[in-house]
Amino acid sequence: MSVLTRCRELWRGALAAENEQAEFVGIGSTPDNRRQVLVKLAWIGIWFAYLAAPAADIVGDHHTVAADVLGGLGLVVFVTGYLALVFRQTSRPLERIRVFPMLVLLLAMALVLSLALGAPWLVLFVYVCVACGAVLPTTVSRYPILLTTGLLIVIGMKTPKAGDYMPALVLPALLGGFAMVGVRQMARTTRALREARATVAHLAANEERLRLARDLHDLLGHSLSLITLKSELAGRMLPDKPDQAAQQVADIERVSRQALVDVREAVSGFRRPTLDAEIAGARTALAAAGIAADLDRVETAHADLPPDEEGALAWALREAVTNVVRHSGARRCEVSLVEADDELCLTVTDDGRGPRGAHGNGLTGLTERLALADGRLETGPGPKGGFRLRACVPLSRSVPKDGEPLSA
Secondary structure, rough: OOHHHHHHHHHHHHHHHHHHHHHHOOOOOOOOHHHHHHHHHHHHHHHHHHHHHHHHHOOOOOOOOHHHHHHHHHHHHHHHHHHHHHHHHHHOOHHHHHHHHHHHHHHHHHHHHHHOHHHHHHHHHHHHHHHHHHHHHHHHHHHHHHHHHHHHHHHHHHHHOOOOOOHHHHHHHHHHHHHHHHHHHHHHHHHHHHHHHHHHHHHHHHHHHHHHHHHHHHHHHHHHHHHHHHHHHHHHHHHOOOHHHHHHHHHHHHHOOOHHOOOOOHOOOOOOOOHHHHHHHHHHHHHOOOOOOEEEEOOOOOOOOOOOOOOHHHHHHHHHHHHHHHHHOOOEEEEEEEEEOEEEEEEEOOOOOOOOOOOOOHHHHHHHHHHHHOOEEEEOOOOOOOOEEEEEEEEEEEEEEOOOOOOO
């Protein structure tokens, strides 16, 4: 599977996840549109059924009008603060400036309203526990939850007629608070996974761009160099040798067509050159440039050479021959392919001008190709001047089973 195909799959997966997210939003997720806001409010609103006790206490004839009005306002403020915390802060990093004052306010209102209006208002402590678990880090939230539950028990013991409420409040306060700790952790993990998926897609796209840049550089550099050489030959032959010039023009057409096919394969992610094809191309390119080619020490049949490693060596040969033709000014080029210490090493040596300055894009891309195949690239002056390029890749040796003899 090519990197481009993997990028497409990741992108489709991301779109599918986003479509699913558009239909459903969890309690730990931040809503992105009006539909998600309504869905999340519906999920949170289910748990507001426990506020029926304080609401009934306000509507009933239990307190003065002023107490009912103040109690109603206090309940509205409490619910608003609770929603602001759970709705926006569940999956986000801790914002102390916003979270701590709001939690203190909720706890203070639960204390004041419970002491002032009686046992039905003790249920507010449960919501304070839930808010602590939803917005505080895991290592911190346990202490406020236990503290709030302790205050619930203390206030309940001092509140008349609270005995019927206590068993139904203490357990939900603890379970609800610690359950929201898990919900917060799950929400943060989900957000981290979503960000990691986006990062993987971005890195895959970058890798695909690098691969495409390397392929196009190597393909077009070699093909255009050969087309330029054959065009010059055709121009020189045209007045006196029209038949040979026509042959050169036919070769130019063939090379250009093959270059077009290679570019299409590179863009599609299926381009993998072979040593046999590149050896033949090297002979043609060196002969067209008037450079004597010594390819006697090349044996392309290696059963232990994996396809990826062969492709890396083929790219190395193409880049080396292209550089000899374009930059070296050499009269002779020697190519060898030999095994050494479980490695297959390709060496290209010329007698030209030798290395000049830093490596260009071609050798840089070639180094990256070989690194992907666990290989290495060595460049420098040749033993008798000129330039030498040496590319080595590992050979895959099959490990014999117990009792089988080692192959020679």
